[in-house]
Amino acid sequence: MEMVTIHGDEWKKEDVEEPIAWAKTKKWSKTQWYSDSENWDHDHCQICWWKLYKSEQPEHAIGYHNSENDNWLCTECFEQFVEIET
Numbered sequence: 001m002e003m004v005t006i007h008g009d010e011w012k013k014e015d016v017e018e019p020i021a022w023a024k025t026k027k028w029s030k031t032q033w034y035s036d037s038e039n040w041d042h043d044h045c046q047i048c049w050w051k052l053y054k055s056e057q058p059e060h061a062i063g064y065h066n067s068e069n070d071n072w073l074c075t076e077c078f079e080q081f082v083e084i085e086t
């Protein structure tokens, strides 16, 4: 079985294939995590559910945002799975 490592944890590749395929069809821009609502204090990576929020730690504070759906990916998932190799 093929495994992938995300934030030090092993995942079955088949469990993340679907969100990865979806993410590849979207446009992402790297940005500091933010929210338009004061009551909304975090988001989760759509692939691995890593928490993104206002933080001193860049791995939590910086992610990739898709403004069309207001979705987020963590840097590690984006750079490992989504970034298109050209």
Ligand SMILES: [Zn+2]
Pocket: 006, 045, 046, 047, 048, 049, 050, 073, 074, 075, 076, 077, 078
């Ligand atoms: Zn992730």
